[in-house]
Amino acid sequence: MTKIAKDDVLIAIDVQNDFIPGGALAVAGGDAVVPLINDLSRRFEHYVVTQDWHSPRHKSFASAHKGKEPFETATLHYGEQTLWPDHCVAGTKGAEFHPDLDLDEAELILRKGFRPEIDSYSAFYENDRATPTGLGGYLKERRLKRLFLAGLATDYCVAYSALDAVKLGFAVTVIIDATRGIDLAGSMERMIAEMKAAGVILADAATLG
Numbered sequence: 738m739t740k741i742a743k744d745d746v747l748i749a750i751d752v753q754n755d756f757i758p759g760g761a762l763a764v765a766g767g768d769a770v771v772p773l774i775n776d777l778s779r780r781f782e783h784y785v786v787t788q789d790w791h792s793p794r795h796k797s798f799a800s801a802h803k804g805k806e807p808f809e810t811a812t813l814h815y816g817e818q819t820l821w822p823d824h825c826v827a828g829t830k831g832a833e834f835h836p837d838l839d840l841d842e843a844e845l846i847l848r849k850g851f852r853p854e855i856d857s858y859s860a861f862y863e864n865d866r867a868t869p870t871g872l873g874g875y876l877k878e879r880r881l882k883r884l885f886l887a888g889l890a891t892d893y894c895v896a897y898s899a900l901d902a903v904k905l906g907f908a909v910t911v912i913i914d915a916t917r918g919i920d921l922a923g924s925m926e927r928m929i930a931e932m933k934a935a936g937v938i939l940a941d942a943a944t945l946g
């Protein structure tokens with residue numbers, strides 16, 4: 738058991754309609770994380786949520802690249818980028834949070850990926866690995882040190898956020914049964930291994946009390 742402390746933070750990553758079965762970039766079982774996260778949100782003193790929030794014709798969309806299909810890659814100004822189906826376009830239904838996600842306890846809603854030329858998997862840095870979102874500063878200024886991550890997708894936005902958080906000096910747990918992955922070309926196994934190697938703790942929700 739891990740005891741939840743007063744200055745621990747729950748961060749729910751991208752629990753949005755487009756990542757739920759039926760959505761534009763559906764993650765299998767994505768809706769199963771919602772009740773777990775709702776329950777956790779009431780047990781943590783601090784609760785932050787992120788929202789993937791793209792401009793139409795965002796450069797991470799295959800549709801913005803002539804002749805490209807979703808899940809292929811392209812070279813953008815910061816390097817290689819996986820191309821996705823159009824998803825989480827600002828102001829659309831798909832970008833909204835899952836209707837059952839309880840946001841009453843959320844103290845911050847952080848949007849990311851809104852710059853048309855840069856994607857942002859991580860809640861801390863965009864995919865150029867240099868542009869900060871401000872979340873690291875927010876948490877540090879508030880002296881919050883232990884982060885517990887849940888949400889979608891395990892192998893993209895959750896994993897990139899966890900790895901960046903470790904680099905920023907936070908103690909990081911991924912609540913693994915409150916996440917679901919995309920699993921593109923072995924990404925699930927690879928990112929779980931990377932998280933473990935970086936010192937990220939993987940724990941089930943039932944072990945937090």
Ligand code: VGL
Binds near residue numbers: 756889894
């Ligand atoms: C995500 C791919 C593209 C995620 C967001 O939330 O994991 N993955 N945009």
Ligand code: ZN
Binds near residue numbers: 789825
């Ligand atoms: Zn996205």
